[in-house]
Amino acid sequence: PAMSAAAAVARGLALAALLVLSPAGAARQARRPNVVLILTDDQDVCLGGMTPLKKTNALIAQMGITFLNAYVPSALCCPSRASILTGKYPHNHHVVNNTLEGNCSSKLWQKIQEPYTFPALLKSMCGYQTFFAGKYLNEYGAEDAGGVGHVPPGWSFWYALEKNSKYYNYTLSVNGKARRHGENYSVDYLTDVLANMSLDFLEYKSNFEPFFMMISTPAPHSPWTAAPQYTKRFQNVSAPRNSNFNIHGKNKHWLIRQAKTPMTNSSIQFLDDAYRKRWQTLLSVDDLVEKLVKKLELNGELDNTYIFYTSDNGFHTGQFSLPIDKRQLYEFDIKVPLLVRGPGIKPNQTNKMLVANIDLGPTILDIAGYDLNKTQMDGMSLLPLLRGDKNVTWRSDFLVEYQGEGYNGSDPTCPGLGPGVTHCFPDCVCEDSYNNTYACVRTLSTSWDLQYCEFDDREVFVEVYNLTADPHQINNIAKTIDQEILEKMNYRLMMLQSCSGATCRTPGVFDPGYRFDPRLMFSNHGVRARRFSAQSL
Numbered sequence: 001p002a003m004s005a006a007a008a009v010a011r012g013l014a015l016a017a018l019l020v021l022s023p024a025g026a027a028r029q030a031r032r033p034n035v036v037l038i039l040t041d042d043q044d045v046c047l048g049g050m051t052p053l054k055k056t057n058a059l060i061a062q063m064g065i066t067f068l069n070a071y072v073p074s075a076l077c078c079p080s081r082a083s084i085l086t087g088k089y090p091h092n093h094h095v096v097n098n099t100l101e102g103n104c105s106s107k108l109w110q111k112i113q114e115p116y117t118f119p120a121l122l123k124s125m126c127g128y129q130t131f132f133a134g135k136y137l138n139e140y141g142a143e144d145a146g147g148v149g150h151v152p153p154g155w156s157f158w159y160a161l162e163k164n165s166k167y168y169n170y171t172l173s174v175n176g177k178a179r180r181h182g183e184n185y186s187v188d189y190l191t192d193v194l195a196n197m198s199l200d201f202l203e204y205k206s207n208f209e210p211f212f213m214m215i216s217t218p219a220p221h222s223p224w225t226a227a228p229q230y231t232k233r234f235q236n237v238s239a240p241r242n243s244n245f246n247i248h249g250k251n252k253h254w255l256i257r258q259a260k261t262p263m264t265n266s267s268i269q270f271l272d273d274a275y276r277k278r279w280q281t282l283l284s285v286d287d288l289v290e291k292l293v294k295k296l297e298l299n300g301e302l303d304n305t306y307i308f309y310t311s312d313n314g315f316h317t318g319q320f321s322l323p324i325d326k327r328q329l330y331e332f333d334i335k336v337p338l339l340v341r342g343p344g345i346k347p348n349q350t351n352k353m354l355v356a357n358i359d360l361g362p363t364i365l366d367i368a369g370y371d372l373n374k375t376q377m378d379g380m381s382l383l384p385l386l387r388g389d390k391n392v393t394w395r396s397d398f399l400v401e402y403q404g405e406g407y408n409g410s411d412p413t414c415p416g417l418g419p420g421v422t423h424c425f426p427d428c429v430c431e432d433s434y435n436n437t438y439a440c441v442r443t444l445s446t447s448w449d450l451q452y453c454e455f456d457d458r459e460v461f462v463e464v465y466n467l468t469a470d471p472h473q474i475n476n477i478a479k480t481i482d483q484e485i486l487e488k489m490n491y492r493l494m495m496l497q498s499c500s501g502a503t504c505r506t507p508g509v510f511d512p513g514y515r516f517d518p519r520l521m522f523s524n525h526g527v528r529a530r531r532f533s534a535q536s537l
Contacts, residue, residue, distance in 0.1 A: 032126070032210045033343055034305040035364050036292065039084070039214065040285060041077065041135055041165050041221035042278075043311035045070075046332040047240050049220070052279040056289045056339070060309050064341030065349040065386060069444055072313050072357045074402050075326045075333035077164075077221075078104035078138045080312040080357060085117040087361030087377030089399055092500055096403040098138040098164075100145060105137040107145055110152070116376070118361035120154030122212050126368040129209050131201045133159040133194045134216030141173060148173035159197050165218035166190065167225035167281070185228055190218050191284040192227070195291050202295050212364065217288065219281035220315075226280035233283065239275040239317035244330075244472040249320035251476035253461050255436045256328070258417070259321040259429045267425065271317045271324050278315075306342030306367060306386075308360065325423060325431035327402060329440050329453050329463070330473050334400055344387050351385055353394050354444040378504040396445035397508035399496040400453070406434030441493050445510040452489035464489075485509070488516050 043049045050057065072080045074090050082088075082095035082104075090096055093113050095103040103109050114120070122128040132155050141148040141162030148171060151158045162171040167190050168183040181188040198215055205211055226233075239245070246263050249256035263271075289309070296302040313326045314333045326333045338355065341347075358379030362372050366381035384392045406420035414421070414428035423431035440453035449468045455461040462478040464486070470477075478486070488509045496504065507513040 031304070032128075032368050034211045034213075034301060035342075035367055036213045036215070036296075036305060036307045037360065037364070038285075038289065038292075038307070038309045039081075039134075039216040040282070040309075040311045040337075041216070041218055042313060042315050042326060043220055043282070043337060044314035044316075044332055044335070045311075045337040046314060046335050047242075047275075047317060049278075049282075049311070049315070050337050052234070052282045053286045053289075055286045056309060059289060059293045060307055060339040060341050061348075063347050064307075064339060064345045065351055067338040067340075067351050067353070067355050067382075069352055070310065070336050070338035070355050070357075071334050071398065071400070071442060072336055073334075073398065073400055075313040075328065075400075076402065077135075077312050078102070079402070081137055081216075082109070082113065084312070084357045084360050085119070086113050087118060087358050087375065087379045088113075089358060089378050089496075089499070089504065090401050090403075091497060092376075092378060095137075097405050099405070100139050100142055102403070102405070105139040105142065105145055109137075110145065110150065114152045114154075117152070117154055118365050118377075119212060119214065120152075121365060121370060121375070122368055123154045123156060126365070126370055127209050128368060129156045129206055129211045130154060131157040131198070131205075131211065131213045132216070133197050133201075133214070134161055134190075135165050135218055135221075136160040136216065138164045141171070148178045149176045151176045157201060159194075161190070161216075161218070165221035167218055167223070189227055189284070191281070191288060195288040198288070198292055199295050202292075202299060202301075210368070212368075215288070215292075217285050219285050220278035222274070224274060224277035224281055226277060227284045230280045230283045234276045234279045237276050237279060238272040242319075242472060244319045244474055246318050246321055247474070251478075252320065252463060253436070253438070253455055253457070254459075255430065255433050256320050256322070260427055261321040263318060263321050263323065263429075264427055267323045267427065267429075268318065274324050275317050304343055306340060306345075306364075308364075309337065309339040310357065310360070311336040312357075321429070322431060323425055323429065327404075327432055327436070329400060329402070329438055329451070331467070331471075334442070340382075340386060342386070346388060349388075352444075353385055354396065354398060354442070355382060355385075356398050358398075376501050378499065378501060380505060395505060395508065396511050397441050397443040397492065397496075399493075399499070399504070400438075400440040400442055401497065402436070402438055404434045404436030405432050406436075439493055439497055441489055441496060441509075443489075443508055443510065445508065448510050450489075452486075452493065454490070454493060462486075491516060 078098045079090045079095045082093045086093045100106050119130050123130045158175050160173045172179045248261040316332045359382050362377050362379045363382040366383045406422050410419050411424045420434045421430040435457040437456040443450040451465045453463045463476045464478040465473045492509050
């Protein structure tokens with residue numbers, strides 16, 4: 001029925017009043033953007049890890065920016081996740097491996113680092129409601145560190161996985177209360193459970209304040225359990241046979257040299273199978289991304305929301321004859337996907353700047369309007385790169401550091417290898433050892449694409465790669481590269497290993513503002529040997 005003129009005016013006034021009063025109308029204009037961070041577990045980018053994610057590519061990459069040179073300072077879950085949360089290098093957050101002794105979710109971490117993570121600042125200083133779902137840190141929920149009753153500061157809603165990635169038969173901490181899950185696909189498959197909890201949060205959260213969500217999937221981490229509808233996918237896919245696949249890593253650290261070449265047929269079959277299953281598990285992540293984006297769109301919140309997609313480390317499948325793992329210094333383990341869409345980001349862009357996961361915290365705090373000078377973070381805000389600012393001065397290098405894990409006793413399956421190795425395969429190829437402890441300067445400048453690494457072992461082994469000529473890092477040029485570059489790199493590495501905050505962002509060796517004083521070297525006789533102390537790492 002036609003409305004009378006007076007009624008129409010009255011209704012118009014009522015609507016206008018609603019718009020003025022409702023936070024959705026007035027405040028949305030002024031409100032800080034929302035942020036979603038999707039973190040996968042062990043997803044590489046060098047070996048095709050993004051290939052199965054067609055929807056994620058369409059909904060995030062093509063609608064925003066892909067960082068082609070995104071790295072992690074430590075290619076292992078717990079140190080890397082700690083770097084994301086704190087914005088710090090491992091030598092500053094002191095999480096060195098996946099064990100409680102290595103500070104992974106330890107009491108010390110909870111006391112010294114957790115109160116100052118970027119989500120804690122978002123909630124306490126920036127007025128954000130915060131939501132976490134999924135894998136947190138590998139030792140989270142350990143009895144010796146407060147169990148699942150421990151809810152880290154900074155989270156309004158907390159749905160964290162106890163311990164390491166699983167797909168079924170796991171325990172979640174639901175705001176500090178344990179909730180067991182079984183193995184019924186429709187209610188227990190973790191990637192889908194995370195998607196559903198995320199949608200519920202978006203449905204029922206407060207509309208009066210901006211939100212931050214961190215969704216941390218188990219995929220594509222072992223045990224690589226795909227959703228039932230995806231177990232038949234990619235049947236004829238196998239791990240890429242690139243030029244460093246199944247070759248002997250000559251001129252490399254002893255841990256790489258001990259790998260048997262060529263690999264056994266059973267090893268190759270195993271890694272091909274793992275590669276396929278990893279892709280299958282990622283199809284559920286692709287579904288999660290699609291559901292999330294659709295829900296944000298339905299809520300009218302997509303245009304004011306930044307979505308970040310990344311992984312905690314890369315992965316290898318057969319490179320240098322190491323069957324499967326991460327924790328090595330090579331590109332396949334330290335390089336990760338990083339895609340971002342959001343307000344002010346033009347679609348379908350790529351960016352070649354050198355970025356690291358220590359930049360995520362500063363970036364998200366910058367989006368929230370927090371003064372980064374008040375933090376102790378080592379990373380840099382990516383916001384100028386996201387906005388496409390002109391003439392941005394950016395870093396040309398960053399630090400990679402890892403402290404190897406190993407048992408005091410010898411591995412019972414491989415007594416011949418002696419003590420100190422771990423993660424060994426049936427044919428005695430081991431993926432880690434306590435002296436697989438290294439630090440590298442990874443440089444990407446206009447003139448050089450270089451990696452310089454020193455090991456803390458009896459040999460003080462050095463590996464150097466020119467990635468322009470040798471992108472697969474087959475030839476170690478430590479013995480042939482110009483001595484002056486070696487000395488400068490050794491000095492730069494020393495600087496970065498003791499850096500904190502702003503000193504981690506000083507000019508690199510090939511930058512115009514770089515200062516090098518050879519008198520500061522303890523010796524000019526080649527590369528100076530030095531021990532990394534466990535404390536400094």
